[in-house]
Structure formats: structure tokens, C-alpha cells
Amino acid sequence: MALGPLGQIHLTVTDLDRSVAFYRDVLGIPLMFVVPGQPMAFFMSGEVRLYLGKPESPEFVTRSMLYFWVEDIDAEFKRLSAAGVQMADEPHVVHRDDSIELWMSAFHDPDGHHLVLMQERPLP
Structure with a gap:
């Protein structure tokens, strides 16, 4: 099972x-x-x-770490920053293979849990 x-x-x-x-x-x-x-x-x-x-x-x-898929990491980064969320880093590539790039940007909730935005972008 x-x-x-x-x-x-x-x-x-x-x-x-x-x-x-x-x-x-x-x-x-x-x-x-x-x-x-x-x-x-x-x-x-x-x-x-x-x-x-x-x-x-x-x-x-x-104490947890949560990853959230987003459609547009740059737009979500801007939205959260404008809402007063202290972002730990700007969106950046963390992995690249033959077909995609994986982008991430991290922040914390009010209790210090690590939260991360994730977006996969196809390579041209």
C-alpha cells in the first residue's frame, strides 16, 4: 500500500x-x-x-518551509513588496535544464516560517 x-x-x-x-x-x-x-x-x-x-x-x-507556484514571479514579488512583506531576495534562477529555468524568491511569515515563490519558465 x-x-x-x-x-x-x-x-x-x-x-x-x-x-x-x-x-x-x-x-x-x-x-x-x-x-x-x-x-x-x-x-x-x-x-x-x-x-x-x-x-x-x-x-x-x-518550523516549516513552504513553496508556492506562481504564474508571474516578478509580479508577485512586486505585489508582496508593495503590501509590506520583507522579501529575502529578488527573483532569481536556481536551476536550468534543456527546457526550463526554475526561478525563486523567498520571504517569511509573521512567525518566521520560510516561504518561497516558485515559477518555471520555458527556455526560448
Whole structure:
């Protein structure tokens, strides 16, 4: 038996309201729901559910790195910068093969999780 596709990713957050505002309003990821009375919020990023939560015990604290596909990395870089997101680097090529270039640009969320924009560009 093999595992199915990735279904959900959990990120530990320290301030749920601040993180919900960042992922929903700045990054534009659709919010599914916030669990009433619980420090938990769920977003839908493509086919993968993103769970933001404050863990009840230290063994569930995570530090993660998320990569997001974008159609136009330069436009997304400009949009996030204009929204006040401190970008770690400008879009740049990280890999090239016979048919594509892979471009990336990194930044952090309010809790310091590493987030990266990714775009594949076909070679002319």
C-alpha cells in the first residue's frame, strides 16, 4: 500500500488572528474556516489544506518551509513588496535544464516560517 497525495500541512503560529490576516489578506490563500473557540484555521492552497494552529504542547511545534507556484514571479514579488512583506531576495534562477529555468524568491511569515515563490519558465 502506498501513501496518497499530500492532504494537509500544519504550521505552528503564535498569533492566529495575525497569521490568518497574513495568509488570507496578503498572500491571498482562500480561508476555509476558523474553528470557534480553538486556535485553529484552515486554508485551501490548490489541492493541499493548510492548517495554522497554536499547539497545546511543545512536541507539536513546527518550523516549516513552504513553496508556492506562481504564474508571474516578478509580479508577485512586486505585489508582496508593495503590501509590506520583507522579501529575502529578488527573483532569481536556481536551476536550468534543456527546457526550463526554475526561478525563486523567498520571504517569511509573521512567525518566521520560510516561504518561497516558485515559477518555471520555458527556455526560448
